[in-house]
Amino acid sequence: MSTATLCLQHLAEDRHALEDYQGGVPRWCKGCGDNAILTAMQRLCRDEGLRPEKTVFVSGIGCSSRLPHYMRTYGFHGIHGRAFPIAEGIKLARPDLHVFVNTGDGDCCSIGAAHWIHAIRYNMNITVLLHDNHIYGLTKKQASPTSPLGTRSNTTPRGSYLEAMSPLTVTLGVQNVSFVAQAVDWIPESLFQVITAAYRHKGFSFVRVLQRCPEFVGNMYEPWVHDPQRMLMLTHEHGLRVSPALSKIYRNQQEHDPSDIHRAREVASSEDPIPVGILYRNPEVPCYED
Amino acid sequence: MSTATLCLQHLAEDRHALEDYQGGVPRWCKGCGDNAILTAMQRLCRDEGLRPEKTVFVSGIGCSSRLPHYMRTYGFHGIHGRAFPIAEGIKLARPDLHVFVNTGDGDCCSIGAAHWIHAIRYNMNITVLLHDNHIYGLTKKQASPTSPLGTRSNTTPRGSYLEAMSPLTVTLGVQNVSFVAQAVDWIPESLFQVITAAYRHKGFSFVRVLQRCPEFVGNMYEPWVHDPQRMLMLTHEHGLRVSPALSKIYRNQQEHDPSDIHRAREVASSEDPIPVGILYRNPEVPCYED
Amino acid sequence: MNAVTPLKFRKALQTLDEHIVEIMSDSGEGAQKCGQSFGSIAARMGNGVWTVEIIPAEIQPPARSVAGASGNRIRIGSQRVTNGGDEADIAIAFNEQVLLGRVNAGELKPGCIILLESMWGEHEDPKIVAQYTETRDRLLGEGYRVIEVPMEHECRALVQDPRKGKNMFVLGMLCNVFSLDMNLAREQIAFIFGKKDRKVVQSNVALLEAGWNWAEEHLDFKYRVPAVKSTVPQVVINGNTAVALGVLASGMDICAMYPITPATSASHYLSDVFEKAGGIVHQAEDEIAACAFAIGASYAGKVAVTITSGPGYSLKQEGIGLAVMAEIPLVVVNVQRGGPSTGQPTKVEQGDLLSVMFGSHGDAPKVVMAASTIEDCFYSMITARRLAETLNMVVVVLSDAALSTGQQPFTRPTFDPDWLAPPVDQNPVPDGAKPYDWDAVTGLSRRFVPGQPNGMHTLTGLAHDKASRVAYDPEINQQGLHARSLKLAALQKMLTPPPVLGDPTGDLLIVGWGSTKGAIEEAVERLRAEGHKVSSTHLQFLQPMQPGIKEILQGFRKVLTVEGNWADDPRDPLIDESNRRYSALAMLLRARFLVDVDCWTEVRGRPIKPGTVYRAIRERLAQIEETHA
């Protein structure tokens, strides 16, 4: 795209096509849930009309953290565990930029845990996607903090000996939490809805996406994928709205008021059925950069 | 004490006097709450008959982290924020040792946050005292994660702009949490009771002690010190038992069942009145070293 | 089409000193298993072997992609083989794209034989057919001898999913071409698929034999690389497995780590064996915790090990400083990869020497060793544990991505009880003994362990006196730094000079450290055979440096280090002696011995080839010979 055309373009409030957000060819495994997240991201950018040059995707290291390379926006593929502070620095220096963070369960909940906790406190206007595949993908199969008890991995050949940590309950335990949601890679419509709500929320919006890693955790989620009744759709006028079409499949729905933190904490603890939707939202929490 | 006498002594199940646990002269400011914690620690060692050579106090860096120097046991005054992993390594290598951790609100909740979260997950049999004075003491008055909103400090001259983080709610949000309690330095009897319960709990026992720092946060707690009714004693047969004498002063008491995590989370959120006692206890959680 | 060789002919059996084979496929097609099996069989026959993994950049790269080559290079010889060698003599490719990757990288010898899966020529997708024929013809045009092999077609006769079976078919071909013992091959297959049921073993043996027969019928060449079966039992393992076994043999039973390529597989192996042998691998929340955890475990009486790579090492710098200050024995393994920052995670580099020596703030003396062979990876761990415990010191062992994945047979170590750590001392501490009774001459002091009556004290990372009390006295600070530094001198006095390969005097001395040893020595021997006055020496200890080095350097007109890290090139317009950044070892040697040590380095993310070193040395020799002519 030539400079000239660009400048002209900016005179008018410009709209972009999906291709304008598509970067290099994704290098993820076949069936990797990251692809669904990428698509949702590109769609979000288009539908919300984000200028590619005003948008920055920040990540750490991991399969999931490669996402910025596949967006045709600015991207910062940082170092392992440090996506949050990098994103905070960017946002503080340039509130005019749209800042997204893509991080993995190891990147965020293990090595990045301190930054994660404090990012919640700072509550900057950043949209976070935790690609939770319950495993270390890029380094080839080691247990992560979210690996279910008994997960066989290269560092836990006889199965892991710790209960999985719930990124949702942890996040909800931190003062200043302002937006917490959960989605799954295999329901694109609600994934997109949740991400959109997260983006529109002014503050630190934390979205945990249950992401399939066929390469290393195989069919862990197949039971849920094949039995929609094991999904719990959290519906609310200020939360998820399940389309009639989708409602036919996902009939297991529950009204959940995102303003009630205690309920949110209880719902967050449920692993089966898997809750999908906005668990908590509080637009009143002030942003650090203000 | 000569080697010979020592060996003899160990033939019999030996008891120790308070002095046997007293190390160098404490170098804390007058009126510093750390002194009360130290006394409680020494008393615990004596009453539980811990062999000085089988006991290790581990700490990071901070005023509070100097405590090991004042115990005549083994001590490991480590580096800032890393007391937890050091203590875990000790405990894993030597389950026969009694391992304590003394840490500050900066040491534990700021630079040490990732280790803190994961120490809770590992649930090793370690007793933790968080000396929470809501400030960085040793480095001379900077805001800490637990500093109340508006705290004037050297890095926040116009007052801090973040709500205080609650170490209790965060801890209660982490999978595998097995023991959470709160005490205050100015009620020695319940402080001692809580620490004793923590020590006797098999697992990671987390005790937050509200600690006064006259040097830098002045009389922050005076209102509570002077008005016992603003203290909430959490009583339970498996929890705190308030002596008749103390009950005369602290009449504001509430029955709290430590096995109910949801209640625990709600109680934990209360800042005024200040809850004192055992918020949560679950002896069923397996220990990492087993 | 003339690329395909006529069907019937008589073969001549060619005897070779050595040969380099490359096998490449899309990842998941099993070229690696094929290559490793080939290596193991050859090794069991008594051949010298070195295998190098060809690793794709992605976990699951797209099929038929140039960057996606996954497989092995196997160099076999009649003598001991110490490195991966130069260009390959023969290549077997499951598709033409992965082949291209290796050709473009210059890994194949011009005009060499290429056995290429021919199915793509009849693929239904015309694009693929085009790619295939175009590539094939290009290679033929460039003079390669491309032999098309209907691998899939041949396998389909025997198994449902030929894609999975191909690799054993190819193994069979190779056994034929290199006249390997088919019985060993069958045993190998039984060993690999042993866990699965007999059917699997049978069908794979069938594939093996089919491959052998196909080669026998269709190929007009056959080689023999004479081998002398070694009388002592051998092991064929990679460097990370060697490290893990070394940890086990040294008696260390706690390893704290955080996953990082290319170090992790060592911990994988340990996790496995510890579960049987006792001991534990703790996967910490990050490297800082892993280091602190290991320090805690060591403090409590063991010697723990923490294994990592560059980025993880940087994070451990502060913790390592604590261990140095408090004199806690600790073994740290750094399996170096391409840097700086995240760099090239799967590629080899020797870029961390200086950060290991100087990275922790303040004066933090520690022992630094470098493993130079796979066998060395094993024995280094035993030495490291002992030194750490004798000196109450941090010992860092440097390995790298080349050693970690390279495989080489060596004599199976016979376990020696002396290797083990002494039991944790729980006897009372003698009266009056202090935790830091620094010896005035050696800086050494006895070790105190929690649980010892009469030894109670608080260890600290703050400046402290002999009793471990926090000290503000100027003399005490000076005394502490003094004692911690002296320990290195004490160790240095116990070391022996490094051996020199070649004459003790001559025109040029090559100095190296770490995984470049094999390539350097091969190049030096070649040049010596050509009559050049060049020798080489390889340093096992980088800190302290072994004694006698100055005397060695003095025997030569010129000294050159060969290293896999960065050095400025004096031929660059802006570079001169006032600003040239020297490679790590060159800088250390220059500083210590004031000898004008030059350096040749490469940071191309691949093992340095003997031929490359050969040419680099030749160039230097030419300069010397003319200046001294």
Next chain:
Amino acid sequence: MNAVTPLKFRKALQTLDEHIVEIMSDSGEGAQKCGQSFGSIAARMGNGVWTVEIIPAEIQPPARSVAGASGNRIRIGSQRVTNGGDEADIAIAFNEQVLLGRVNAGELKPGCIILLESMWGEHEDPKIVAQYTETRDRLLGEGYRVIEVPMEHECRALVQDPRKGKNMFVLGMLCNVFSLDMNLAREQIAFIFGKKDRKVVQSNVALLEAGWNWAEEHLDFKYRVPAVKSTVPQVVINGNTAVALGVLASGMDICAMYPITPATSASHYLSDVFEKAGGIVHQAEDEIAACAFAIGASYAGKVAVTITSGPGYSLKQEGIGLAVMAEIPLVVVNVQRGGPSTGQPTKVEQGDLLSVMFGSHGDAPKVVMAASTIEDCFYSMITARRLAETLNMVVVVLSDAALSTGQQPFTRPTFDPDWLAPPVDQNPVPDGAKPYDWDAVTGLSRRFVPGQPNGMHTLTGLAHDKASRVAYDPEINQQGLHARSLKLAALQKMLTPPPVLGDPTGDLLIVGWGSTKGAIEEAVERLRAEGHKVSSTHLQFLQPMQPGIKEILQGFRKVLTVEGNWADDPRDPLIDESNRRYSALAMLLRARFLVDVDCWTEVRGRPIKPGTVYRAIRERLAQIEETHA
């Protein structure tokens, strides 16, 4: 009792070139405020001044404890004063214990005058009385001239809490003794207590005058240190304040930090001024986050600064490596303290030079500068910001605990708009431009900033090509390391040789860096005055090193570095040239120039004294002179 001097006498006014005063009290008694005021008044009169803080080890040490001395050393002179000097000429102590601490540390000149609070002699606690008289008599016995001063008694007449007022009484005494301008003294008091109400100011002025009168009546000595009032406005600040002001003047408006002694006060000052001037100090959750935060802010178009000390720097090593790899401009300040590990948080050392240069894994070239004066702390920040932005590089500025708390007057900088950072460029990136268009000769490339149309790319810490695409190609990796290293050579070509103090040739050249400058130059000038052929040079840039150094070294028979870090002592039985560990700069100079550079170092946690350097040099000169006799 003969220690008390007779009441009436005639005074002689003694004129001095310079004098060193020490004032010490329990912390909280305000000796520091007294000392600083004394310094400021003298400075405003035009005297050369250097003040050094005497800091107790604890936050609130027990009263009357030897380790608890809190106060100031003030060295005033007619000329510019560049360091704290040797032993004190006169000491004022609020109790005898804090005095003892200084005496034992050898900080007082034998037989010097001591003005000692006398109240302890009449204390109700007999133990205290005993301590007091015993100490006083011991000092008298050792020949000190102890003059007992009833400070508290005198003050009680004027204020309720004399303990709080004493310090201004003492200030008055000093004004009298050193013939300072009382009007300036009154202004100073007004300035200090200005925020409080007029009463406070008045009562303090009263105390001041009482002190003056007491001294006038009771002391038989009076000094004058001639001063030339400077015509240009001066500032008297410490090094951390200078750093903070430098940050402000350089146009950097984001500072990310985590508290750590002795660096924190710089951020304290910044937090204060930024609230008025705009800009923000972000106190991160740890140093890793502080570094990453600064990197993010710099990436987004600013140049951010992160300020820390040794332990924090070690934690930042990985993040700094990322900034180097991704070529993000970043300024890092390391206010060095005693190491290794937690070491001596409040004490000075120069132990981090090598960890700053080599600490990040892999090859991570960065600019390293060292501030050598307090004025330098200010200007270094301006240079650092500009270099970081011009080279897209990390620039580390080294300061230390001596500079951070030391005070010295210097010409008030007149702000220059050129100092400021250019506005963030948001223009479209020209077509075809790449984020890493490395210039083949200089390695430089243009900076891309988010928000610039047409510049979208993903920055990465992985090896990458010119377009910032992750690259696995061997040549691209080589190219990247090449470009990043070249930038240092490009900078070096723009630098000028370091100035030499003294003749360009001679017997001995002293080379130093950082805060030792004043002490070294004072010693060298003294020796030159005595006729010795010694010169010195002080390096501002450690990486790259300034040009012309080799030529300078060649002018001298011997070269010696003087540094505040560890070096083995060749006189130790086990130490020889094959194992001696050299000090940081000595090692760098030896490696680069192959000159036999020797080193003299001290790690006693206090500023190196000119007299100590003088004696060290004398010793070396003696050796040289005899070997060359």
